[in-house]
Amino acid sequence: MFMTEAFAQEAGSAGEGHGDPTEGTHSETSGGAGGHEAGFPPFNSEYFPSQLLWLAVTFGVFYWVLKNVLVPRVGGILENRRDRIALDMEAAERAKQDADEAQAAYEQELAEARERAHSIGQDARNDARSEADAQREKLEAELDARIDESRARIVAAKTAAMGEMNEMATDVAETILRDVVKVDVSRTEVASAVAETRG
Amino acid sequence: MATDPTDPIHQFDIFPLVPIQIGGLDFSFTNSALFMVATAGVTAGFIYYSTRGRGLVPSRLQSMTELTYEFTANMLRDAAGTAGMRFFPFVFSIFTFILVANLIGMFPYFFTVTSHLIVTFALAMMVMSVVVGYGIKKHGVKFFNVFVPEGVPAVLMPLVVLIEIISFLSRPVSLSVRLFANMLAGHITLKVFAGFVVSLSAFGALGVIGSILPFLMAVALTALEFLVAALQAYVFAVLTCLYLNDAVHPGAH
Numbered sequence: 001m002f003m004t005e006a007f008a009q010e011a012g013s014a015g016e017g018h019g020d021p022t023e024g025t026h027s028e029t030s031g032g033a034g035g036h037e038a039g040f041p042p043f044n045s046e047y048f049p050s051q052l053l054w055l056a057v058t059f060g061v062f063y064w065v066l067k068n069v070l071v072p073r074v075g076g077i078l079e080n081r082r083d084r085i086a087l088d089m090e091a092a093e094r095a096k097q098d099a100d101e102a103q104a105a106y107e108q109e110l111a112e113a114r115e116r117a118h119s120i121g122q123d124a125r126n127d128a129r130s131e132a133d134a135q136r137e138k139l140e141a142e143l144d145a146r147i148d149e150s151r152a153r154i155v156a157a158k159t160a161a162m163g164e165m166n167e168m169a170t171d172v173a174e175t176i177l178r179d180v181v182k183v184d185v186s187r188t189e190v191a192s193a194v195a196e197t198r199g
Numbered sequence: 200m201a202t203d204p205t206d207p208i209h210q211f212d213i214f215p216l217v218p219i220q221i222g223g224l225d226f227s228f229t230n231s232a233l234f235m236v237a238t239a240g241v242t243a244g245f246i247y248y249s250t251r252g253r254g255l256v257p258s259r260l261q262s263m264t265e266l267t268y269e270f271t272a273n274m275l276r277d278a279a280g281t282a283g284m285r286f287f288p289f290v291f292s293i294f295t296f297i298l299v300a301n302l303i304g305m306f307p308y309f310f311t312v313t314s315h316l317i318v319t320f321a322l323a324m325m326v327m328s329v330v331v332g333y334g335i336k337k338h339g340v341k342f343f344n345v346f347v348p349e350g351v352p353a354v355l356m357p358l359v360v361l362i363e364i365i366s367f368l369s370r371p372v373s374l375s376v377r378l379f380a381n382m383l384a385g386h387i388t389l390k391v392f393a394g395f396v397v398s399l400s401a402f403g404a405l406g407v408i409g410s411i412l413p414f415l416m417a418v419a420l421t422a423l424e425f426l427v428a429a430l431q432a433y434v435f436a437v438l439t440c441l442y443l444n445d446a447v448h449p450g451a452h
Contacts, residue, residue: 051213052317071268
């Protein structure tokens with residue numbers, strides 16, 4: 001009480017010094033805390049206890065409500081949003097990764113398919129070529145065989161013809177010698193002579 | 200007194216609504232107390248109402264609450280670091296309480312709680328007692344490093360410490376007087392100019408014309424006072440954060 005009284009007096013004297021705007025009331029202010037009509041309301045100590053009490057009560061309750069209800073509430077909302085955004089970002093990241101993987105798999109599969117198609121074509125080509133080769137070889141072998149056979153037949157025919165020609169020449173020579181020249185020669189001698197002449 | 204409607208002091212009068220006398224002291228529920236209750240109620244109610252949707256995507260009102268919340272949180276984190284965040288509910292309470300008290304005072308016929316020195320001084324003393332109380336509880340004697348800046352020559356040390364102590368003790372005074380004086384002066388100026396309009400208008404047509412200038416002045420001052428109301432709440436809160444930094448990190452300034 002002493003403090004506030006002194007304060008009020010100080011306020012009053014300050015008012016005196018500067019010419020109190022509310023005339024004639026500063027004397028009451030100087031009268032102390034008990035004064036009913038103080039000069040300048042902010043320095044009127046009469047209601048100091050009341051203001052302090054009600055400030056303490058209202059601010060105390062206000063602080064308690066904020067600390068225990070409202071700050072956690074707003075903080076929770078913000079936290080929630082931050083978590084949600086982080087979670088969504090993570091999901092997006094994961095989806096992007098999945099997409100990347102899918103694309104890589106697709107590309108790999110495409111490359112494999114292309115390779116497979118290529119090898120199938122190659123195989124078909126190879127098969128066709130080898131089949132054609134085989135057929136040609138077979139045909140060639142057949143033809144060769146036939147040529148050989150023909151050649152053999154020709155040789156045989158030639159040999160036969162040659163044999164017959166020796167026989168005929170021997171006959172002719174024997175006949176000439178026996179019938180025209182009247183030389184008696186044996187057939188064997190004629191034959192060897194013909195053979196010698198023909199080489 | 201206060202029968203004159205143009206009296207600029209009248210708006211600061213306190214009168215009991217519910218007289219309460221305890222032990223010879225007057226604890227009446229006054230108009231000031233009513234507006235304190237209104238301030239706390241409006242603020243808490245607004246925060247509660249605006250966040251009722253708990254929207255992932257905030258509504259406009261929820262955005263206001265969230266912006267104020269994050270604004271205060273950044274202010275405190277910048278000033279006092281992460282360790283200072285334990286005081287967030289306290290700083291948030293002070294900031295919103297003073298802000299809303301100042302803004303409610305802008306309504307005509309409403310009482311401005313913060314235009315009384317005892318109220319702002321009580322708030323400032325509350326801040327200082329939190330600073331000193333927490334500082335000593337947390338750091339013990341080391342808290343008094345606040346008064347001993349580093350890198351000062353030993354010869355000058357007593358002088359510097361004396362200055363630091365005086366500056367520390369003057370903090371609650373400057374903190375409370377700044378807010379109080381701004382609100383008081385602003386409201387008086389506003390009332391004086393508005394009073395000119397009323398007084399001049401009583402002198403007929405010429406008076407009405409003459410009252411245009413003070414009227415424009417009153418309009419401009421109203422805008423200024425809204426700025427001051429927000430700014431002073433901000434200044435009070437910022438200084439509270441800076442002082443709390445001393446409690447959290449003594450000797451670090």
